[in-house]
Amino acid sequence: MATPLTASQILAALIAEGLDVKEHPGWRTHDRGNRGDGWGPVNGVMIHHTGGTAPSDGEIVWSGRADLPGPCAHAYLAKDGTLTLTSAGRANHAGGGDGAVLQAVIAESYTTRPPAPHKHDGSPGAVDGNARFYGLEVSDRGTGSAWPAAQYEAAVRWAAAICRAHGWTAKSVIGHKEWSDWKPDPAAFDMAAFRQDVQARLDASTKPKPPAAPVPSPAKPSVSLSKLIKAAKTDPPKSGTPVSYAGVKTVEAALAAEGLLAKSYVDGHYGTATKDAMSGWQERCGYRGRKPGQAADGIPGKDSLTRLGKKHGFTVIA
Structure with missing residues (x-):
């Protein structure tokens, strides 16, 4: 468990990971406040697809819908890989989910994938995921078509940046479909493969670099x-x-x-x-x-x- 990152810490982590970041005006204080179970302690990150098309899906992530007030994620990812920050606090993205999944994420104890979920928003015993997960909404209709390379790479970097900031491995990254038995997202790929890509980035960026060979000083005549x-x-x-x-x-x-x-x-x-x-x-x-x-x-x-x-x-x- 961890204390949520501040807005400044989130921004710094994403920039350090090499992401093209935009800040939606007011994103630092745009959240659901202390409604429900509040915000934190945080345990992981969750990947979603919007189910719509730009730019309307981006506006929904910010403003929400009649049945779901915004923000609906902490960030919105466009097709070209541009990431727009939409919240630094509680956001309506995860809803209720399976507590067994949450415990597996907290312990990072599973092998390739967490246990299959058997809960959803509103079901008895469902756990509030909005308090525990950072959420990324990726612009995609959810047809199963592959994401553009720039978009997929940015999603990997977003997940890696948050994990790195908290000292988590890629096992703290799940898809919405792994949290709720009602959800299909993201539909474009298998989350086990996505976690492998996140972990590869974490490993490649954190391995200590060998010291540079000393440059010998030119011999004096x-x-x-x-x-x-x-x-x-x-x-x-x-x-x-x-x-x-x-x-x-x-x-x-x-x-x-x-x-x-x-x-x-x-x-x-x-x-x-x-x-x-x-x-x-x-x-x-x-x-x-x-x-x-x-x-x-x-x-x-x-x-x-x-x-x-x-x-x-x-x-x-x-």
Whole structure:
């Protein structure tokens, strides 16, 4: 047994289930009040067909008939799958039914279908279903023809949304024909198959998703300080062959990003332009003196190179 959902909770549950929801003006307070046995505790959801055609059947769901005041359900489902909310309280949809069916729904104890009903509205011992079930009226003449796919899918989602909000399984979903021995609805399908579809949706939506595989961070390029110093001290080389070391180009790209080296000099050779650029970076780091052997002479040092690497995404190794 459960406390009925509030209007806001109903709306949120249906939207979360992906339904196309419309709100009839005034639906939140449109109900039968405390007449009869009141509203709640609630135990399940009930599927109906209207027996008529749109739009008149939708108006009947809202306003009722001379012999049955509205609302006649909590929601009305059109052929195109649009769901219109018509009540958040007691509605005249279920009438009297079989208490044995109610107990099977409460316990969710049956296998594929609840016990066959032997009661109906007005019969001795009939139980008031209007107090215990949420009701969905589906626009259908009741000839047994299949519902459009969008309409059927929306009915499954409506039932699943209410069940999910209360923590029920699909065994809390019944058809009007399973509640009253007078009723044929819904005529378009077998309720056991409908419950299977509701349960499949509940299971698919509630299974914990496996954690996403961590996206490895791209490996930072590394620059060898000793190889970089060697390249800086031997370029231009006496032999005429530049010292080839990939780390030089990494450092040059960082210096170019700092605006200290023209991009045309990002060529992998630690020449005069690169030395001047490194000297400018060393001065930014607080070092002074551009003459050979001085702190800002353009020959890489551990501190200034490490700072450059932290800023531009490379690591410094010995």
